[in-house]
Amino acid sequence: MSCIETASRPINLPFVDSLAGQGNEIIRATMQGKIPPDIGSQLITALANQAKVIEIDELTKRIELLEQANEH
Secondary structure, X not given: XXXXXXXXXEEEEOOOOOHHHHXXXXXXXXXXXXXXXXXXXXXXXXXXXXHHHHHHHHHHHHHXXXXXXXHO
């Protein structure tokens, strides 16, 4: 379980090893009333931003590999 501190109380979510899985846990906890809707929304936005960072990092690595292959 990971613990996220909010202004009112900590939120405990199971650790899931994928962004999609973590998003599902956030949505589930929000729908069950364990996370306030505004905090759930902020967490989903943070996950979406993290996905963009990962995507850019992976694309950068792929481009670098292609450029290296073209040099040989």
